[in-house]
Each structure stands twice: as structure tokens, then as C-alpha cells.
Amino acid sequence: MATTQQNYILTADPLSLDRIRSILNRLEDTIIFELIERAQFAHNPKIYRRGEFEELQSIGFKGTWLEWFLKETESFHAKARRYTSPDEYPFTDPAELPQPVLKGVELPKILYPNKVNANKSILSFYTRSIVPRITAHATLALAAAKRAKGITGDDEYEDDGNYGSTAVLDVEVLGAISKRVHYGKFVSESKFRADPAAFIPHILNPNRAALDALITKPEVERKLLQRLRKKAEVYALNFSPEGEPSGDAGRKIDVDAIVELYEHYIIPLTKEVEVDYLLVRLEGMSQEEIEELATSKKA
Ligand SMILES: O=C(O)C(=O)C[C@]1(C(=O)O)C=C[C@@H](O)C=C1
Numbered sequence: 001m002a003t004t005q006q007n008y009i010l011t012a013d014p015l016s017l018d019r020i021r022s023i024l025n026r027l028e029d030t031i032i033f034e035l036i037e038r039a040q041f042a043h044n045p046k047i048y049r050r051g052e053f054e055e056l057q058s059i060g061f062k063g064t065w066l067e068w069f070l071k072e073t074e075s076f077h078a079k080a081r082r083y084t085s086p087d088e089y090p091f092t093d094p095a096e097l098p099q100p101v102l103k104g105v106e107l108p109k110i111l112y113p114n115k116v117n118a119n120k121s122i123l124s125f126y127t128r129s130i131v132p133r134i135t136a137h138a139t140l141a142l143a144a145a146k147r148a149k150g151i152t153g154d155d156e157y158e159d160d161g162n163y164g165s166t167a168v169l170d171v172e173v174l175g176a177i178s179k180r181v182h183y184g185k186f187v188s189e190s191k192f193r194a195d196p197a198a199f200i201p202h203i204l205n206p207n208r209a210a211l212d213a214l215i216t217k218p219e220v221e222r223k224l225l226q227r228l229r230k231k232a233e234v235y236a237l238n239f240s241p242e243g244e245p246s247g248d249a250g251r252k253i254d255v256d257a258i259v260e261l262y263e264h265y266i267i268p269l270t271k272e273v274e275v276d277y278l279l280v281r282l283e284g285m286s287q288e289e290i291e292e293l294a295t296s297k298k299a
Contacts, residue, residue, distance in 0.1 A: 014108065014110050014186070015110065015186065015189060015190040015193060016190070017187070017190045017191070017194075020183060020186050020187055020190060021187075021220070023183060024180060024183055024187075024224075025227075027176060027179060027180045027183070028224075028227070028228055028231060028262075029231065029235070030176045031173070031176045031177060031180065031258075031266075032228075032231060032232050032235050032236075032253075032258055033235060034169065034172045034173040034176050035130075035134055035173060035253060035257075035258060035261075036235065036236060036252045036253045037169050037172070038131070038134060038135070038166070038169040038170065038173055039134040039135055039137070039138060039252065039253045039254075040138065040252070041135065041138060041160055041162050041165060041166045041169070042135055042138045042139055042142050042157075042158055042159055042160035042162070042166075043131055043132055043135040043138075043139055043158040043159075044135075044158065044159055044160065044161075044162065044163060044166045045132075045158055045159070046065070046159065046163070047064060047065035047066050047163050047166060047167055047170075048064055048065075048066055048127045048131070049064060050062065050063065050064050052064070052065065053065050056068055065163055065167055066127070066167050066170050066171075067091075067092075068167075069167040069168065069170070069171050070090075070091045070092055070171055070174070071092045071096065071097075073171050074090040074091065074092045074097055075092075075097055075098055077090070078090065078094075078097040078098050078099070078100065079098050079099075079100060079101040079102070080100070080101070080102060081100035081101075081102045081104065081105070083097070084100060084104055084105070084107070085107065086107070086110065086111050086185070087179055087182060087183060087186070088179065088182075089117050089118075089119055089178050089179075089182055090119070091119045091122075091123055091174060091178070110186065110189065111185050111186065111189055111277075112189065112277075112280070112281050114185070114276075114277055114280045114281075115280075116182075116185065116273055116276045116277050116280070117182075118178075118181050118182065118269055118272065118273050118276075119174075119178055121269060121272075122174060122177055122178055122181060122269065123174065125265045125269075126170075126173065126174060126177065127170075129265070130257075130261055130265070131170075133254070133257045133260075133261075134253060134254060134257050135158075136254070137254065138160070139157055139158050142157050142158075142159075142160055143157035177266060180266060180270070181266060181269050181270050181273055182273060183270070184269075184270040184271065184272075184273035184274040184277065185273060185274070185277045187215070187270070187274055188215060188273075188274040188275075188277045188278055188281075189277070189281075191214070191215055191274075192278060192281060196293045196294055196296060197294045197295070198214060199211065199214060199278060199281070200282070200290060200293070200294050202214070202278075203278055203279060203281055203282050204282065204290075206279055208275055208279075211274075211275045211278050211279070212271060212275055215271060215274045215275065215278075216271065221267055224262070224267070225259055225262060225263060228258065228259055228262055229255060229258075229259050232253070232255045232258040232259065233251075233255050235252075236251040236252045236253045236255060237250070237251065237252075238250035238251070238252060
């Protein structure tokens with residue numbers, strides 16, 4: 001039977017850690033599938049460099065091809081009030097995005113007001129480390145095909161000319177990773193409310209290492225990486241016309257690349273968001289309010 005996935009607004013207890021982890025689990029599927037889609041195209045490094053497309057210069061856009069796609073896509077989404085939701089963050093500077101056309105919705109105030117935004121780091125590691133890694137096999141195939149036609153040069157081998165399709169998929173992957181990483185704020189709020197007294201001294205006397213130790217759950221990370229590898233191995237399979245899985249030879253994506261993406265980038269950045277969020281968690285609160293919070297505990 002199909003199960004439904006509720007986002008943070010619909011659920012009765014939005015700060016239930018099990019519920020939040022089930023959303024993170026579901027986002028693993030989204031991220032793996034989006035990466036598989038992206039990996040069918042070559043690296044196309046031109047779309048991540050400024051000044052490569054005359055057409056953009058002629059319309060006065062100074063960023064990269066990908067930044068142009070992000071800005072245009074996010075402009076529409078901003079009008080449809082996407083970024084008024086606390087689990088949605090644009091890559092474009094919000095000052096450059098239009099105001100929502102739709103009237104605001106009354107959202108439950110679950111998170112403490114904050115400006116934590118990890119999208120700059122996400123864009124950087126995605127374009128510099130992830131894309132070259134997951135497209136390596138596409139680059140090899142392209143190199144063989146181009147060499148057969150007498151075309152030479154590393155730049156040529158990395159470029160299949162599908163700049164539009166590539167950027168559309170990059171926007172999708174980045175949105176999914178961003179949502180996943182920023183869910184760290186909900187995780188953090190949940191852990192904080194479960195035991196405020198443990199966190200408060202390290203927030204008042206800012207201590208990143210102590211906060212990091214409080215939010216880190218090695219066993220959860222270990223199981224996550226194990227599950228992720230199994231999922232990626234299955235989702236990346238190719239099937240014969242008769243429906244037989246074709247095995248290791250025919251995987252659509254490098255499974256190790258997905259596991260490393262989580263191990264070295266997504267989990268560490270989620271933890272960074274958790275700690276950044278905690279560090280501003282008491283801003284603007286009076287001494288009395290903090291003392292009251294320190295003695296409170298979630299039932
Ligand atoms: O599930 C949690 O408790 C989280 O904080 C999320 C997360 C993750 O990014 O998956 C991060 C830190 C923990 O060590 C375990 C997992």
C-alpha cells in the first residue's frame with residue numbers, strides 16, 4: 001500500500017524527530033533520481049563559467065548560464081510564494097527576486113527567526129565536485145565518440161552542447177539538496193526543545209564544537225549511508241526489455257559518488273546548518289526568557 005509523506009505543515013507534531021527523519025529519507029530518493037537524470041549529460045563546464053555566453057551579455061546578465069536559469073526559475077517561484085516557506089531557499093539573492101503575487105499563507109511558526117542560508121556552499125560543492133564526478137562516465141563515452149570522428153581536445157570531450165537540458169536538471173538537483181540541508185533547522189529545533197538546558201550554555205558562550213557534539217548521532221549517519229548505498233544500487237540499475245536487471249555493468253550512475261556526496265558534503269553541511277541555527281537560537285531573548293526555557297522540557 002502506498003504511504004503518504006506529510007511535509008512539516010500538515011503533520012500534528014512538526015518537530016517529531018522521527019517525522020523529520022522520514023522526510024530526509026524521502027528526499028534521498030529525490031536526490032538520487034535527480035542525479036541519475038543529470039548524469040546522462042556531459043559535464044558541460046561552460047555553463048558554470050562567467051562570460052561564456054554572448055547572449056547573456058547582450059541582455060546584461062553578468063552571472064553564469066546556470067545562475068541565469070536559477071534566477072529565471074526562482075523568479076517565477078518567488079511570485080508563487082515558494083520562498084515564504086521555511087523549508088525553501090532561493091540560490092538567487094532575494095533582493096533580486098520579485099515579491100509574491102499570491103497572498104501570503106499563515107504558516108505555523110515552528111522555527112526561530114533566522115537568516116541561515118547554506119546555498120552558496122551548496123552551489124560551490126555541487127558545481128566543483130559533484131558534477132565532474134557524476135558525469136565522468138558520460139565524458140568518457142563522449143570522448144570515444146568524438147575521437148572516432150577525429151575530434152580531439154579535453155574541452156570537447158566534456159561538452160555535449162545540451163546546455164539547456166543540463167541547467168534545467170541542475171536547478172532540480174540543487175533545489176532538492178538545498179531543501180534537505182535546510183531541514184537541518186527543523187532537526188536542530190527539535191533537539192533543542194527536547195533538552196534546552198544542554199544547549200543554552202554553548203549558545204551563550206558560543207562553542208561550535210560542543211554544539212556539534214550535541215547534535216551528532218553517529219549511528220543515524222551510519223545507517224543512513226548504508227541505506228543510501230542500497231537505494232542507489234537499486235535505482236541505478238538498467239533493465240533489459242524483458243525486465244531483467246542488467247547488473248553492475250549497466251548502472252546509470254556511479255553509486256560511490258552518491259555515497260560520498262552524502263558523506264562529505266550533504267551531512268556535514270546539514271550539521272553546519274544545525275549549529276548555525278543554534279547559535280542564533282537565543283538572539284533577542286531576555287535573561288528571564290532564557291532561564292524559563294532552560295528549565296522547560298518538551299513533554
Ligand atoms: O537525524 C539527525 O539527527 C540529524 O541531525 C541529521 C543528520 C543528517 O544529516 O542526516 C545529521 C547529523 C546527525 O549526526 C545524523 C544525521
